[in-house]
Amino acid sequence: MTPVAPPSPFLSASAVKDAARRHGFDACGLAEAGPVSPGRQADVARWLAEGRCGAMDYLRRHAGLRADPCRVVPGARTVVSLALNYYPECHPEAFDFAYYAYGRDYHDVVRVRLRALLAELAEGAGMPPETLGRGFCDTGPVDERYWAVVAGLGWWGRNAQLIIPGCGSYFFLAELIVTLPADVYDRPVANGCGACRACLTACPTGALSPDAGLDARRCLSYLTIENRGPLPPGTAAAMGRCLYGCDRCQQACPHNRRAVPTRVADFRPSSDFLAMTPQAWACLTPDDYRRLFRGSAVKRAKYEGLRRNIDALLGDGDARC
Numbered sequence: 611m612t613p614v615a616p617p618s619p620f621l622s623a624s625a626v627k628d629a630a631r632r633h634g635f636d637a638c639g640l641a642e643a644g645p646v647s648p649g650r651q652a653d654v655a656r657w658l659a660e661g662r663c664g665a666m667d668y669l670r671r672h673a674g675l676r677a678d679p680c681r682v683v684p685g686a687r688t689v690v691s692l693a694l695n696y697y698p699e700c701h702p703e704a705f706d707f708a709y710y711a712y713g714r715d716y717h718d719v720v721r722v723r724l725r726a727l728l729a730e731l732a733e734g735a736g737m738p739p740e741t742l743g744r745g746f747c748d749t750g751p752v753d754e755r756y757w758a759v760v761a762g763l764g765w766w767g768r769n770a771q772l773i774i775p776g777c778g779s780y781f782f783l784a785e786l787i788v789t790l791p792a793d794v795y796d797r798p799v800a801n802g803c804g805a806c807r808a809c810l811t812a813c814p815t816g817a818l819s820p821d822a823g824l825d826a827r828r829c830l831s832y833l834t835i836e837n838r839g840p841l842p843p844g845t846a847a848a849m850g851r852c853l854y855g856c857d858r859c860q861q862a863c864p865h866n867r868r869a870v871p872t873r874v875a876d877f878r879p880s881s882d883f884l885a886m887t888p889q890a891w892a893c894l895t896p897d898d899y900r901r902l903f904r905g906s907a908v909k910r911a912k913y914e915g916l917r918r919n920i921d922a923l924l925g926d927g928d929a930r931c
């Protein structure tokens with residue numbers, strides 16, 4: 611009798627989605643791994659050539675890797691795109707912070723879930739996790755939003771965010787890039803922006819252009835977090851109440867009206883953070899900063915960056931220490 615070759619292993623898309631749900635992810639889709647589309651590559655090349663990435667030189671350096679997940683994970687066959695809701699239930703009163711930064715650093719929180727999901731899928735496939743693939747959450751050269759679109763999670767909004775139908779855009783994106791093919795791949799969903807321009811109108815700096823291009827050099831999320839130098843002239847006025855980052859183009863989006871609060875306790879703000887007054891911000895010391903933001907993504911701006919933002923918001927007013 612001729613021996614029958616064992617079936618080549620593959621991922622069951624429905625089993626992957628079930629597992630993703632069990633590990634707390636709110637959305638999951640699968641895309642076939644391969645080079646990103648020529649149109650996307652051309653858009654990225656133009657965006658970089660125009661200098662719209664600001665001082666984020668790593669985007670330029672890693673452009674080749676970002677253009678093909680198979681260069682990041684050799685032998686990659688599938689990109690499992692995942693999303694985790696971070697929409698907060700309550701907000702600080704004194705100043706605005708980007709919602710995603712209220713709680714524990716999302717890199718750490720999502721990494722734990724990604725590892726557990728990868729381990730479960732690897733066990734099912736009978737291979738070590740490191741052979742099956744790798745997980746990323748804003749931690750590697752992966753074009754996350756592009757893959758979320760290809761994997762059918764949502765569409766690329768004019769505010770340069772991924773919009774998940776019926777859920778909105780307050781989601782962290784993450785991926786598993788794996789070396790097994792899937793039985794079924796997802797398809798992109800229709801773009802639901804229509805004639806809406808609410809995000810463009812809401813942006814206080816004109817950082818968004820109608821073709822979904824974001825100019826990081828004008829965006830408060832970049833200027834108040836990534837940017838290490840002084841704030842460009844006019845930034846303080848545009849900040850309004852925004853002390854760290856900016857969510858105005860997301861707040862304006864009608865698809866976020868149905869956002870529901872996150873179920874992840876780690877993303878909730880501490881009572882100390884919520885209780886901060888303008889006076890407390892004005893007098894924030896490096897020790898206060900370390901205590902308040904231990905394990906938080908706000909550490910990215912460093913004390914000096916946050917101090918610069920506080921001083922910009924307070925101006926020469928009486929609230930300064």
Ligand code: SF4
Nearest residue numbers: 813829830856858859
């Ligand atoms: S985050 Fe703020 S500054 Fe940046 S594009 Fe959105 S609204 Fe404009």
Ligand code: SF4
Nearest residue numbers: 767768803806809863
């Ligand atoms: S505000 Fe309107 S145009 Fe902007 S992303 Fe949302 S739906 Fe699209």
